[in-house]
Amino acid sequence: MTIAVAAKYPWGVLRKLIPQGIVIPEAIILISDSRFSRKIPTGYDKFSDSGTKLFQLGNDVACVYAGVCELGEKCVDELRFKLSRQRNPNSANSRKIAQDTLNSVYRHEVARRGLNPNESPLYLLVGVCNRQGTAELYRFSYSENFKPVWIEGYDILGWRETRARFRDLLSSKLKEDVESELSLRKKHPQIPMAQWIPMPIPDGKVALIMTAILSNVVEEGSDATVGGQIQSAMVTMKGVSYHGASYSRNPTNPHPEWTRVTADYTNLETITGISGTIGVYHSSI
Numbered sequence: 001m002t003i004a005v006a007a008k009y010p011w012g013v014l015r016k017l018i019p020q021g022i023v024i025p026e027a028i029i030l031i032s033d034s035r036f037s038r039k040i041p042t043g044y045d046k047f048s049d050s051g052t053k054l055f056q057l058g059n060d061v062a063c064v065y066a067g068v069c070e071l072g073e074k075c076v077d078e079l080r081f082k083l084s085r086q087r088n089p090n091s092a093n094s095r096k097i098a099q100d101t102l103n104s105v106y107r108h109e110v111a112r113r114g115l116n117p118n119e120s121p122l123y124l125l126v127g128v129c130n131r132q133g134t135a136e137l138y139r140f141s142y143s144e145n146f147k148p149v150w151i152e153g154y155d156i157l158g159w160r161e162t163r164a165r166f167r168d169l170l171s172s173k174l175k176e177d178v179e180s181e182l183s184l185r186k187k188h189p190q191i192p193m194a195q196w197i198p199m200p201i202p203d204g205k206v207a208l209i210m211t212a213i214l215s216n217v218v219e220e221g222s223d224a225t226v227g228g229q230i231q232s233a234m235v236t237m238k239g240v241s242y243h244g245a246s247y248s249r250n251p252t253n254p255h256p257e258w259t260r261v262t263a264d265y266t267n268l269e270t271i272t273g274i275s276g277t278i279g280v281y282h283s284s285i
Helices: 012-017 069-084 091-113 160-187 203-220
Strands: 003-009 027-032 036-040 043-048 054-058 061-067 122-129 135-141 154-158 231-236 239-242
Touching (some): 003 061, 003 135, 003 160, 027 054, 027 135, 027 203, 054 231, 061 069, 091 122
Antiparallel strands (some): 003 027, 036 043, 061 122, 122 135
16 A cells, blocks of 8 residues: 555644643644555555655645555545635635545546455545644545545544554654653743753654654555655644755764665656646645
8 A cells, every 4th residue: 555644733742841821823734655565466566666645735734645556646646636726725625625536536436447445445645734824634534525624733644553553652752852852841841841842852853753764664665555765744824835855873983884775866756747846826625
């Protein structure tokens, strides 16, 4: 399948770091691997590790998908177009447009290609953040006629074992970092809580943590449908942005060797030829 993750920041244990009465801007974090694979009688066959899974749908909205690549790209391309045609974008209208568009395109393409819907899965995670810093995250699934499902926190697309592995690693790391921060606060009770703002674990750091964990999952090689470099993006009140990340096994070395783990978007490809990173529309899911 793939592995794709979308999160609405902050969530869960991260909220323990926010002083009571303080409101911080929200954000959407999206990451995915870059492997295209085909199902064969003996399992899955990789045919590219440079496949686009993360798409910008507008200035303030982006998505990741998992499932049949051709169907995913067709749906994303039409959804981007339909959202751009709104005269007065708003959340309710955009969700309705998204459901109708995804359902219509999916059904049409499945019928046109003579596919069996039971063997042609497609899932999307779509996130948006307005200029006031309020974010929304939704999951759309072929098995539910692409009815939008509100996601609070984060969601993962992929095989069950791979999802569990990512979830365990992320939960452990965030718990460790938050407990370390709370412990530091206890050691310095004289510091007013308001001075701990902005967040000591900001959205960009969480995106980096998620990227590193996904890279670890890819390196393990336990899932034949997961591979390639990591695609990473954020949607904040400032719009959609893309982030690069590298790692070194010996960063204390005077001349450490760094290995890039995020994809160069100029080298990514799509099967149908649509663009993944160019966003010229404005919408509001």
